[in-house]
Amino acid sequence: MRTHKVITMCLLCIYIVITFPARALEFATPLQQGGLVYGRTQPTDTLIYEDTPLSLTRTGQFVFGIPQDAADITLTLNGAEQTFDVRPIQWREEKVDGLPPEKVVLSPADERRVARDNRLLRQARASSTRDLFPAQLARPVANARISGHFGSRRILNGVRMSGHSGTDYALPAGTPVAAPANGIVVLTHPDMFYSGKTIVIDHGFGVFSSYSHLQDISVHKGQAIKHGDIVGTIGMTGRATGPHLHFTLLWNNVRVDPESVFTPTP
Ligand SMILES: [Zn+2]
Structure with a gap:
């Protein structure tokens, strides 16, 4: 009976891992060229911006900067890569x-x-x-x-x-x-x-x-x-x-x- 329960739970875990899509990241500020971007995720997550691991606060806040001529940016959340378009700015x-x-x-x-x-x-x-x-x-x-x-x-x-x-x-x-x-x-x-x-x-x-x-x-x-x-x-x-x-x-x-x-x- 107990073994059966454990097996069922394991199968459930595998099911969740396989079928759940990567969590969408949310940002508090716009993704634009030359922007300083704030966001929040789970404090236990691993988040990488381009090649740089981002430090997270105890509540999961993060911050990063977008270069003035970037066309898009890549973030990797717990191993899953996500690419975002960046709003272009008409620099003077x-x-x-x-x-x-x-x-x-x-x-x-x-x-x-x-x-x-x-x-x-x-x-x-x-x-x-x-x-x-x-x-x-x-x-x-x-x-x-x-x-x-x-x-x-x-x-x-x-x-x-x-x-x-x-x-x-x-x-x-x-x-x-x-x-x-x-x-x-x-x-x-x-x-x-x-x-x-x-x-x-x-x-x-x-x-x-x-x-x-x-x-x-x-x-x-x-x-x-x-x-x-x-x-x-x-x-x-x-x-x-x-x-x-x-x-x-x-x-x-x-x-x-x-x-x-x-x-x-x-
Ligand atoms: Zn100056």
């Missing part, structure tokens, strides 16, 4: 001609400096805390004019550059800059080639924010900060033609559009 183009060549093509010394800066930036994002989850991110400044949009492609003297890596907020020098969420400062730098005085903050689960061209930095590496804390002030250090905050939002090494995260998309 900005042509600038007649620039002095040294502004477009870097000297070998400057190239070495840029490579060193990029190495430091990548090292700062090599790991991310799981003690925080960036469920909400706020604009780091209020009432700013956007003087440069994320993703816009600049064509300098006919040379196509990669898309603009962040959003530029134009405000007077000295305007305070606030942390968009709780986090840990993972890098401060007094003078990077492009970005001047620079901060990088880890918000957890691979989400990082960075702040360029600052006039002053008021935090230090390793410091835990709360949403709304002032981290520095707007300036024009590095390669900037006027005072503004160049704000970058990343998921690991994928840059996403800050304005698409702050503004609810209809």
Whole structure:
């Protein structure tokens, strides 16, 4: 009798495993180019985005970023692969001609400096805390004019550059800059080639924010900060033609559009 029961249950399990289709993943935010995507699944699931295993919170929340030119993305839930189309975005183009060549093509010394800066930036994002989850991110400044949009492609003297890596907020020098969420400062730098005085903050689960061209930095590496804390002030250090905050939002090494995260998309 007991054996019979066990056999019946085993057959039932096999039946469920074979006949149930892969569970559909649900996302809380749209799948669009340059988007930061939030979703939830069972906390015990194994979820892989492209080739990267995603960390899940205790309640099964996850977050990942979509590159600005991705056509589709693949997620693998407990071994079952699912491909999703990504909504394309019409990124802006900005042509600038007649620039002095040294502004477009870097000297070998400057190239070495840029490579060193990029190495430091990548090292700062090599790991991310799981003690925080960036469920909400706020604009780091209020009432700013956007003087440069994320993703816009600049064509300098006919040379196509990669898309603009962040959003530029134009405000007077000295305007305070606030942390968009709780986090840990993972890098401060007094003078990077492009970005001047620079901060990088880890918000957890691979989400990082960075702040360029600052006039002053008021935090230090390793410091835990709360949403709304002032981290520095707007300036024009590095390669900037006027005072503004160049704000970058990343998921690991994928840059996403800050304005698409702050503004609810209809
Ligand atoms: Zn910028």
